[in-house]
Amino acid sequence: xxxxxxxxxxxxxxxxxxxxxxxxxxxxxxxxxxxxxxxxxxxxxxxxxxxxxxxxxxxxxxxxxxxxxxxxxxxxxxxxxxxxxxxxxxxxxxxxxxxxxxxxxxxxxxxxxxxxxxxxxxxxxxxxxxxxxxxxxxxxxxxxxxxxxxxxxxxxxxxxxxxxxxxxxxxxxxxxxxxxxxxxxxxxxxxxxxxxxxxxxxxxxxxxxxxxxxxxxxxxxxxxxxxxxxxxxxxxxxxxxxxxxxxxxxxxxxxxxxxxxxxxxxxxxxxxxxxxxxxxxxxxxxxxxxxxxxxxxxxxxxxxxxxxxxxxxxxxxxxxxxxxxxxxxxxxxxxxxxxxxxxxxxxxxxxxxxxxxxxxxxxxxxxxxxxxxxxxxxxxxxxxxxxxxxxxx
Numbered sequence: 001x002x003x004x005x006x007x008x009x010x011x012x013x014x015x016x017x018x019x020x021x022x023x024x025x026x027x028x029x030x031x032x033x034x035x036x037x038x039x040x041x042x043x044x045x046x047x048x049x050x051x052x053x054x055x056x057x058x059x060x061x062x063x064x065x066x067x068x069x070x071x072x073x074x075x076x077x078x079x080x081x082x083x084x085x086x087x088x089x090x091x092x093x094x095x096x097x098x099x100x101x102x103x104x105x106x107x108x109x110x111x112x113x114x115x116x117x118x119x120x121x122x123x124x125x126x127x128x129x130x131x132x133x134x135x136x137x138x139x140x141x142x143x144x145x146x147x148x149x150x151x152x153x154x155x156x157x158x159x160x161x162x163x164x165x166x167x168x169x170x171x172x173x174x175x176x177x178x179x180x181x182x183x184x185x186x187x188x189x190x191x192x193x194x195x196x197x198x199x200x201x202x203x204x205x206x207x208x209x210x211x212x213x214x215x216x217x218x219x220x221x222x223x224x225x226x227x228x229x230x231x232x233x234x235x236x237x238x239x240x241x242x243x244x245x246x247x248x249x250x251x252x253x254x255x256x257x258x259x260x261x262x263x264x265x266x267x268x269x270x271x272x273x274x275x276x277x278x279x280x281x282x283x284x285x286x287x288x289x290x291x292x293x294x295x296x297x298x299x300x301x302x303x304x305x306x307x308x309x310x311x312x313x314x315x316x317x318x319x320x321x322x323x324x325x326x327x328x329x330x331x332x333x334x335x336x337x338x339x340x341x342x343x344x345x346x347x348x349x350x351x352x353x354x355x356x357x358x359x360x361x362x363x364x365x366x367x368x369x370x371x372x373x374x375x376x377x378x379x380x381x382x383x384x385x386x387x388x389x390x391x392x393x
Contacts, residue, residue: 058075059077059144060141061075061078061080061081061143062075062141062142063078063139063140063141064139065138067134067137069096069100077142078140078142087114087115087116088114088120090112091114091122091142094122094124095142099126099138102128102135102139103135105130107127107128109123109126120144121145121148121149123143123145124141124142126139166206169199169203169206170203173196176195177192179192180192180196213345213348216269216348216349216352223266224264224265225267226262226263226264227263227266227270229261229262229270229274229295232270232271233293236271237251237293240282244282247282247283247287248288249282249285250289250290250291251278251291251293253294254293254295255295255296256295257295261297261375262302262376263302263375264376265353269352270349270353273350273371274304276343277304277306277369278291278293278306279342280342281306281307281369284308284310284311285311289308291307292306292307297375300374301374302372302373303372303373304370304371305369305370306369309366310366311363311364312365312367313359313361322346322347323344324341325340325344350371353373354373355373356372357369357371358370358372
């Protein structure tokens with residue numbers, strides 16, 4: 001971004017130099033009768049028009065002023081601030097502040113934060129135009145840095161969240177190790193070792209989920225290929241069945257399509273999507289309830305549905321459940337071993353697969369998650385029955 005600002009300033013100086021020079025010649029009473037106050041020819045006119053059009057088409061604002069701070073030129077982006085209302089009117093005030101400094105021959109910089117909604121951020125840079133040691137004007141650039149500031153805040157939040165999540169198991173392992181060091185009773189030692197192991201597993205799961213999330217967010221589609229969602233759901237059923245049984249939850253899988261449902265994607269990522277949705281449903285379902293996984297398709301799309309009859313999600317929380325480390329019920333998540341990364345993985349994996357994830361939930365009655373993916377254009381033979389060991393009933 002700094003390179004763009006410097007480039008814009010340089011182009012602005014060219015335009016300013018040509019404009020000021022033309023005005024000075026036109027106003028000089030000592031010009032001889034044979035001299036022309038017009039540009040030297042069509043080529044100079046063409047060049048000035050090209051520069052002006054280039055500045056007008058830039059995605060950042062450019063303001064060029066003369067020696068007393070009066071506007072000579074504004075491109076379309078900068079012109080909007082003159083008539084702005086509400087929060088963005090503060091940007092115009094900041095432009096005038098930067099101009100006042102720049103026309104004294106000093107470089108100027110100012111950040112403007114608008115709280116919104118929506119929140120916006122702008123960086124203003126003023127560059128004086130010097131000629132023979134005197135300031136003859138200035139160029140001000142206005143750069144919308146909203147996205148950069150949002151990314152910076154997200155990065156800061158992520159580091160803070162990761163540190164917080166890792167601190168809990170690490171701190172527990174340190175405390176348990178100190179207790180174990182001084183424990184002489186074999187039963188106490190056995191309990192402490194078991195707890196240390198549990199915390200180590202939790203730590204490992206957090207690191208693994210962070211790595212998966214990082215790989216998904218890299219948007220690498222080089223490993224994509226045909227994936228049968230029926231087989232993926234069958235494998236999740238096979239691996240999660242024991243966990244469900246241990247928690248007293250019935251896990252049922254249905255293939256409504258009765259045939260392979262094939263999409264283009266990364267098998268591991270899609271397995272992670274279904275596995276995380278299934279694990280969440282099991283964790284938040286009471287003893288004696290059931291979780292139903294189903295796969296289906298229509299003419300264009302494949303659907304994976306995970307339905308539970310658990311605690312449900314409050315309406316006020318639904319918009320946030322896909323954020324990293326966000327948990328509706330933190331106490332229950334700690335009890336069940338959740339780290340708040342599962343649904344973030346689901347959201348990002350669906351995005352890279354050009355899919356969507358939707359949720360319907362009634363607090364106290366359960367939730368239904370529906371993942372929708374585009375079918376592979378060259379689908380498998382629709383008449384071919386499922387014959388894999390992981391067939392779904």
